[in-house]
Amino acid sequence: MNSLLAGFIAASLAFLINRFAYSVWKDSVIVGAVPLVEEVSKTMMAYFFHTSILATHFAFGVMEGLIDGLGGRRRKLAAVSAVLAHSLFGWATAKVTAETGVVGVGIAAGILVHATWNAVLLFRTVKR
Numbered sequence: 822m823n824s825l826l827a828g829f830i831a832a833s834l835a836f837l838i839n840r841f842a843y844s845v846w847k848d849s850v851i852v853g854a855v856p857l858v859e860e861v862s863k864t865m866m867a868y869f870f871h872t873s874i875l876a877t878h879f880a881f882g883v884m885e886g887l888i889d890g891l892g893g894r895r896r897k898l899a900a901v902s903a904v905l906a907h908s909l910f911g912w913a914t915a916k917v918t919a920e921t922g923v924v925g926v927g928i929a930a931g932i933l934v935h936a937t938w939n940a941v942l943l944f945r946t947v948k949r
Contacts, residue, residue, distance in 0.1 A: 824873055827866035828880025834866075835859045835881075851943055856935035863907075864914055864928050874918065874927070878911020879904065910935045 835858050842854040859881070867877035882904040890900030913934045918927025 823870040824867070824876035825880045827870040827872055827877040828863070828882075829884055831859075831862040831866040831877065832881045832884035835862045838862075848943075852936050852940045856932045856939060859907075860910060860914065860928050860931040860935055863911065864918075864924065864931065868924065874915040875908070875911040878907045878914065878931075882907030882911075906935075906938055910938075 835855075838858045839850065839855055842850045842858065846854065863878050863881050864874055867874045870877075885907065886900035886903040889903050890897050910931045914927045914931035916927075917930035918924050921927065
C-alpha cells in the first residue's frame, strides 16, 4: 500500500515540476530534467515511505500509463510502455542501490537508463 501512495505522490510531484520545466526549457527537458526529476522523486518517495523502490516505480508507471491511456489505440501502447519503462528504471535503480549500498548511485543509474530511453524515443519520433 505504501508503494501505491509513494508512486502517486511521486507522479504528482513530477508532473508539477516537469510542467514548469517544460514551460522554461521546452523539449530539451525530455532527456535532461524529466529523467532527473522523475527518478529522484520516485526513489526518494520509496525511501520516505520505507517501501520498495521497484514497486514505487511500477506504481508511478501505472499512474503515468493511466494518463497516457486516455485516448486512442496508439495512446494505449504509450500506457503499456510507461508501465514497462518505469518498471525497468526501478529495477536498474534498485539493483544498483543494492549492489553499491548507495542510493545516489542507484538514482544516477536510473537517470541514465531513463535519459537513454527518452533519447531513443525522441530520435525515433523525429526520424519519422
